[in-house]
Amino acid sequence: MRTIAVCNQKGGVGKTTTTINLGTALARAGKRVLLIDMDPQGQLGIGLGIDVANLTSTVGQVLERRGGLLDALHSTPQEGMQICPSNAQLAQVEKGLHQRRARELLLQKCIGGVSGFEFCLIDTPPSVGLLTENALCAAREIIIPTTPSYYALEGTFGLLEMTASIGEELGHAVEILAVLLTQYDPRTRITREIENQLQEFFDSKLTKSRIRINTKLNEAQMHHLPIFQYAPRSRGAFDYQAAAEEIFGVRPSD
Amino acid sequence: MRTIAVCNQKGGVGKTTTTINLGTALARAGKRVLLIDMDPQGQLGIGLGIDVANLTSTVGQVLERRGGLLDALHSTPQEGMQICPSNAQLAQVEKGLHQRRARELLLQKCIGGVSGFEFCLIDTPPSVGLLTENALCAAREIIIPTTPSYYALEGTFGLLEMTASIGEELGHAVEILAVLLTQYDPRTRITREIENQLQEFFDSKLTKSRIRINTKLNEAQMHHLPIFQYAPRSRGAFDYQAAAEEIFGVRPSD
Numbered sequence: 441m442r443t444i445a446v447c448n449q450k451g452g453v454g455k456t457t458t459t460i461n462l463g464t465a466l467a468r469a470g471k472r473v474l475l476i477d478m479d480p481q482g483q484l485g486i487g488l489g490i491d492v493a494n495l496t497s498t499v500g501q502v503l504e505r506r507g508g509l510l511d512a513l514h515s516t517p518q519e520g521m522q523i524c525p526s527n528a529q530l531a532q533v534e535k536g537l538h539q540r541r542a543r544e545l546l547l548q549k550c551i552g553g554v555s556g557f558e559f560c561l562i563d564t565p566p567s568v569g570l571l572t573e574n575a576l577c578a579a580r581e582i583i584i585p586t587t588p589s590y591y592a593l594e595g596t597f598g599l600l601e602m603t604a605s606i607g608e609e610l611g612h613a614v615e616i617l618a619v620l621l622t623q624y625d626p627r628t629r630i631t632r633e634i635e636n637q638l639q640e641f642f643d644s645k646l647t648k649s650r651i652r653i654n655t656k657l658n659e660a661q662m663h664h665l666p667i668f669q670y671a672p673r674s675r676g677a678f679d680y681q682a683a684a685e686e687i688f689g690v691r692p693s694d
Numbered sequence: 695m696r697t698i699a700v701c702n703q704k705g706g707v708g709k710t711t712t713t714i715n716l717g718t719a720l721a722r723a724g725k726r727v728l729l730i731d732m733d734p735q736g737q738l739g740i741g742l743g744i745d746v747a748n749l750t751s752t753v754g755q756v757l758e759r760r761g762g763l764l765d766a767l768h769s770t771p772q773e774g775m776q777i778c779p780s781n782a783q784l785a786q787v788e789k790g791l792h793q794r795r796a797r798e799l800l801l802q803k804c805i806g807g808v809s810g811f812e813f814c815l816i817d818t819p820p821s822v823g824l825l826t827e828n829a830l831c832a833a834r835e836i837i838i839p840t841t842p843s844y845y846a847l848e849g850t851f852g853l854l855e856m857t858a859s860i861g862e863e864l865g866h867a868v869e870i871l872a873v874l875l876t877q878y879d880p881r882t883r884i885t886r887e888i889e890n891q892l893q894e895f896f897d898s899k900l901t902k903s904r905i906r907i908n909t910k911l912n913e914a915q916m917h918h919l920p921i922f923q924y925a926p927r928s929r930g931a932f933d934y935q936a937a938a939e940e941i942f943g944v945r946p947s948d
């Protein structure tokens with residue numbers, strides 16, 4: 441199972457939107473996909489139609505029990521894609537976690553026994569805390585969505601420092617699979633400047649595909665659907681399909 | 695001193711942009727303004743030209759010493775507006791804070807002795823953790839910036855739950871001064887729907903002023919300037935001026 445964390449400590453750059461739609465693109469290509477939400481705001485589940493606030497079987501519960509991930513799975517509007525959702529209880533779990541030994545490795549432990557999936561995508565919160573560290577230690581690869589803005593650029597570099605120190609202090613190597621520009625507006629001048637900086641720094645890891653600004657992506661959340669179900673002919677669907685092909689080499693099956 | 699927290703647990707909704715620009719508008723009207731950054735990502739300071747990574751006198755240090763805020767102030771590109779910035783060290787301080795009694799009241803203590811300012815605006819991180827709690831307990835009023843998106847709406851309601859429980863558990867009442875729509879695009883259909891929901895719920899607290907999408911606001915950060923210095927005739931400057939007049943009743947002096 442390829443385990444990939446979707447990270448950027450900057451808020452609102454499209455981590456959740458990217459996790460949902462790349463996951464769905466993979467499942468549409470016939471892959472079995474597991475999504476895990478490590479953000480106590482629970483938006484990965486909300487965006488897929490799950491009433492997270494009232495759930496008891498969540499990732500927070502799995503971490504507390506140190507296992508049982510497969511019992512906390514829920515189906516999604518995409519066949520072949522399941523999710524272990526989160527809710528506010530995860531914030532309580534994180535508080536308790538600070539005291540424990542190997543506290544960054546708990547999610548890795550819980551994922552360890554899981555089979556039956558080819559891909560696992562982990563959505564993370566906009567912070568550099570213990571929940572993001574758990575995701576980074578559970579994963580072997582990272583996707584970094586970023587908007588073409590100065591603050592997001594800063595967040596992207598901050599994340600690199602974090603992965604470097606995790607590598608040093610915990611001996612866990614995680615590779616950048618892709619940096620994906622989101623909310624892309626080619627007419628904006630600042631976009632060029634940010635793009636150039638990202639190109640220079642990340643080179644071939646910066647995907648050629650860009651996710652353009654598309655209001656359908658915003659509406660899709662309101663309807664609790666991936667973009668492919670909500671607006672299959674929209675720019676948002678087109679762009680996420682292209683990104684999935686470029687990053688994973690997949691195409692929709694049949 | 696009116697102390698106002700700028701909060702929304704949703705990422706990327708314009709908390710930092712709003713804190714900088716409302717603060718600047720107040721100072722341009724002759725008010726003495728103190729800005730405090732409670733987000734370890736330090737973007738409030740970065741957006742005002744401060745090299746936060748290399749600072750020792752920061753809000754993290756003030757919290758650790760339980761005082762000395764006035765020694766940790768820096769000037770900004772706006773006369774009359776000063777800032778107590780943050781950097782990554784604040785994340786370390788937060789970790790240590792979990793163990794202490796009255797841990798939500800530390801910022802309130804540190805601000806308590808401060809005079810010489812008429813307004814204090816506190817920028818917060820996109821989370822519901824201890825740093826945001828400290829800001830909410832130090833403040834008497836909140837401004838909630840939100841984009842017209844479904845996830846941001848969810849974050850807004852989540853914040854209300856948090857203020858309610860702080861009211862109950864700590865007996866500290868904080869009032870919503872204003873809900874401010876940011877990154878507003880009137881042509882987008884989903885915007886109408888979100889607007890109506892916000893109007894229904896927040897009524898007169900939803901400002902009539904909207905901060906429209908304006909690339910100048912994005913560029914201003916890159917140049918480490920408030921919008922009024924960077925692009926005084928832009929829509930972004932016009933909209934933040936209107937918002938400041940509506941929320942605070944101020945106009946630029948002379």
Ligand SMILES: Nc1ncnc2c1ncn2[C@@H]1O[C@H](COP(=O)(O)OP(=O)(O)OP(=O)(O)O)[C@@H](O)[C@H]1O
Nearest residue numbers: 451452453454455456457566623653654658705843
């Ligand atoms: N390409 C796009 N075009 C238009 N809207 C977008 C696009 N990508 C994301 N959005 C919208 O921007 C907002 C932020 O996206 P999202 O919630 O996925 O970011 P995030 O990084 O997960 O945020 P957070 O840091 O708060 O978890 C959402 O309202 C989403 O619908």
Ligand SMILES: Nc1ncnc2c1ncn2[C@@H]1O[C@H](COP(=O)(O)OP(=O)(O)OP(=O)(O)O)[C@@H](O)[C@H]1O
Nearest residue numbers: 451589705706707708709710711820877907908912
């Ligand atoms: N009205 C606007 N028009 C265009 N861009 C905007 C506008 N408001 C904010 N932005 C841009 O959107 C991004 C997010 O804004 P900002 O950093 O202020 O949000 P935030 O809520 O503080 O984010 P975080 O939760 O990560 O702290 C920034 O790149 C900013 O320049």
Ligand SMILES: [Mg+2]
Nearest residue numbers: 455456479483
């Ligand atoms: Mg998210």
Ligand SMILES: [Mg+2]
Nearest residue numbers: 709710733737
């Ligand atoms: Mg901010």
